[in-house]
Amino acid sequence: MRFLYLGDIVGRSGRKLALEQVPLLRDQLRLDFVVANGENAAAGFGITEKIAQELFAAGVDVITTGNHVWDQKETLGYINSEKRLIRPINFPKGTPGMGAGVFELSRGRKALIINAMGRIFMDPLDDPFACVEAELSKHRLGVTVQFILVDIHGEATSEKMAMGHFCDGRVSLVVGSHSHVPTADAQILDGGTAYQTDAGMCGDYNSVIGMDKAEPLQRFTRKIATARFTPALGPATLCGVFVETDDKTGLARRIEPLRLGARLHEHLPTG
Structure with a gap:
């Protein structure tokens, strides 16, 4: 099976390119399933129901999030009714929404999508490793589900690598x-799991991690906040990870980065 994961969609530029390209990529790469991280989709902070529905209509099957999931307060009101929008699994018990979900594919196949958030330099949530373990104990790759993805939203590369192993x-x-910068370590680990430390973002890379450069530079050089961060609005680059799995085991046969758009060196997986 063929899957595409898109990194954090940042603001209008990232949304526009994702909405344009996802339908084309589904056809070109013969994709079975598309997951996108949408936690920065609404002006760089959170996601709205309208934006989520636009992404679903374009061919995104599931939207993951992260530390900005609650920045748009309306999310609290609809996340329980929209099972395709998930938040990190290690939020405390009683938090609205779900941190994982099983989704139907064609021919009776199923995909388990898990969203977790790291704790190093991040909010002190519950243990992401224990929460992921509890969810994995309910399923068996290649038997009860044919694909399992873990989106680990975090600052520290070491913590993300540890989750991979x-x-x-x-x-x-x-x-x-979360880091918004694509890493050059796409690989298949010893046990057959595809891994990349960060998929990068879908947004304007002529920026500071997707934000207009002026305010971040002001804060770094003068330690003074003079305005809100706002997304850069130039031409975007779409960044993600393409994975092809073995139909019997659900383990990875191939992983390739995807970079498509204005600024970074393009890399499009072969069909």
Whole structure:
């Protein structure tokens, strides 16, 4: 099977390119399933129901999130009714929404999508490793589900790498989000799990991690906040990870980065 994961969609530029390209990529790469991290889709902070529905209509099957999931307050009101929008699994018990979900594919196949958030330099949530372990204990790759993805949303590369090895042989793909910079370490781990430390963002790379450069530079050089961060609005680059799995085991046969758009060196997986 063929899957595409898109890194953090940042603001209008990232949304526009994702909405344009996802339908084309589904056809060109013969994709079975598309997951995108949408936590920065609404002006760089959170996601709205309208934006989520636009992404679903364009061919995104599931939207993951992260530390900005609650920045748009309306999310609290609809996340329980929209099972295709998930938040990190290690939020405390009683938090609205779900941190994982099983989704139907064609021919009776199923995909388990898990969203977790790291704790190093991040909010002190519950243990992401224990929460992922509890979810994996309910499923068996290649038997009860044919694909398992873990989106580990975090700052520290070490924590994301540890999650990759922790899940190796038990999931199809572990991919990092949040850093907004694509890493050059796409690989298949010893146990057959595809891994990349960070998928990068879908947004304007003529920026500071997707934000207009002026305010971040002001804060770094003068330690003074003079305005809100706002997304850069120039031409975007779409960044993500393509994975092809073995139909019988659900483990990875191939992983390739995807970069498509204005600024970074393009890399499009072969069909």
